[in-house]
Each structure stands twice: as C-alpha cells, then as structure tokens.
Amino acid sequence: xxxxxxxxxxxxxxxxxxxxxxxxxxxxxxxxxxxxxxxxxxxxxxxxxxxxxxxxxxxxxxxxxxxxxxxxxxxxxxxxxxxxxxxxxxxxxxxxxxxxxxxxxxxxxxxxxxxxxxxxxxxxxxxxxxxxxxxxxxxxxxxxxxxxxxxxxxxxxxxxxxxxxxxxxxxxxxxxxxxxxxxxxxxxxxxxxxxxxxxxxxxxxxxxxxxxxxxxxxxxxxx
Numbered sequence: 265x266x267x268x269x270x271x272x273x274x275x276x277x278x279x280x281x282x283x284x285x286x287x288x289x290x291x292x293x294x295x296x297x298x299x300x301x302x303x304x305x306x307x308x309x310x311x312x313x314x315x316x317x318x319x320x321x322x323x324x325x326x327x328x329x330x331x332x333x334x335x336x337x338x339x340x341x342x343x344x345x346x347x348x349x350x351x352x353x354x355x356x357x358x359x360x361x362x363x364x365x366x367x368x369x370x371x372x373x374x375x376x377x378x379x380x381x382x383x384x385x386x387x388x389x390x391x392x393x394x395x396x397x398x399x400x401x402x403x404x405x406x407x408x409x410x411x412x413x414x415x416x417x418x419x420x421x422x423x424x425x426x427x428x429x430x431x432x433x434x435x436x437x438x439x440x441x442x443x444x445x446x447x448x449x450x451x452x453x454x455x456x457x458x459x460x461x462x463x464x465x466x467x468x469x470x471x472x473x474x475x476x477x478x479x480x481x482x483x484x485x486x487x
Contacts, residue, residue: 313394344408367427371437374427375478382474421447441485
C-alpha cells in the first residue's frame with residue numbers, strides 16, 4: 265500500500281502571523297525536535313515493514329516526513345542507526361503489553377500469556393509485519409538486524425524455558441519435559457502462524473489456531 269500521502273500533519277513551525285507577540289516558551293524547540301524524531305520513526309517503521317531494510321531508502325522516508333535527506337540525517341546519522349531506533353521502538357511497544365523476556369512461572373500461566381500476545385498481535389499488523397520481514401532478512405550475518413533478531417529469539421526462548429522449568433519443579437509439568445525444546449517449538453508455531461496470517465488473513469486466524477495449539481500441547485506436558 266502506498267502511504268506516501270498519509271499522515272501529512274504539519275511538522276513545521278506556524279507562520280509568523282499565527283504567533284503571539286510574546287516570547288516563545290523555553291524548551292519548545294526541544295519538544296518540536298522530539299515530535300519530528302517520533303514522526304520519522306513512525307514513518308520508518310512503516311517503510312521497513314513494507315519494503316524491508318534493503319528496499320527502504322532514506323530519501324523516501326525524508327520525503328514522507330517532509331524533510332530533506334540532510335534534515336533526516338540530522339536526527340539519525342545513517343539508515344542503520346535509524347533501523348536500530350525503529351527496532352528499539354518496536355520492542356518498547358511490545359514490552360508495554362508483555363514485557364521483553366518476562367513470563368510468569370509455570371507452563372499454563374506462561375502459555376496463557378503467549379496466547380494473549382497472539383490475540384494482541386492481531387490488532388497490530390504493521391508491527392507484526394515489521395518483525396516478520398526484518399527477521400527473514402536478518403538470517404544473513406551481514407544484515408544490521410542480525411544480532412537483534414538472534415538475541416530476541418534467545419531472550420524469548422530463555423524466558424519460556426525458565427517458566428516451563430518452574431512448572432517442572434513445582435510438579436505442574438512432567439519431569440521429563442525438555443523445556444528448551446518445547447520453548448523453541450512454541451515460538452516456531454507462533455511465528456509460523458503469524459507469517460501465514462500476514463499472507464492470507466481471511467483464511468488463517470493465527471490467534472485461534474495458536475490457542476488451539478496450546479490447548480493440545482498442555483495435556484502432553486502436564487504431570
């Protein structure tokens with residue numbers, strides 16, 4: 265979808281005729297700079313989600329943000345720095361709902377939290393697409409998001425592994441459960457369903473299918 269003409273809110277200062285004669289409050293320039301930076305990040309998030317890292321140009325982002333490319337580089341010195349900032353924004357948005365690397369102890373509680381996340385993701389297709397596109401690109405070692413993607417999966421697997429191990433220790437789950445293997449399988453299922461949902465949202469209900477998967481998994485690992 266071409267979003268070039270979307271969200272054209274004015275990011276420039278108002279003309280002199282619209283200003284009062286009083287001195288501008290101190291700190292307003294900083295607020296304006298923060299707002300412009302936030303606008304750039306939101307536009308870049310859309311561009312990276314739609315076109316990937318390699319298919320996204322700084323010129324296109326600058327055009328949509330109503331800036332020159334030099335103006336954009338004043339806020340972010342390179343496309344790689346902008347990508348890192350976008351990924352940080354995405355993680356902060358995710359953390360508001362789940363908390364990065366934080367899951368409740370116990371198998372049933374942790375998996376319930378993940379089903380809640382799958383339901384939540386249905387409402388944020390842009391962020392899901394960003395994660396899916398960049399993760400697919402980042403399998404090559406030279407991609408600037410390679411370390412982020414690798415670390416993110418490690419954090420998620422570790423968080424779920426610890427929750428499952430707590431379930432084993434409490435007697436909720438079977439003693440022979442391989443917590444690390446189950447954690448890897450759960451996120452493979454989750455992300456695979458997300459990919460299919462992005463490709464065919466009318467036929468693949470990722471939240472319902474993931475909930476069904478968890479419901480079928482629990483009897484196999486419950487003590």
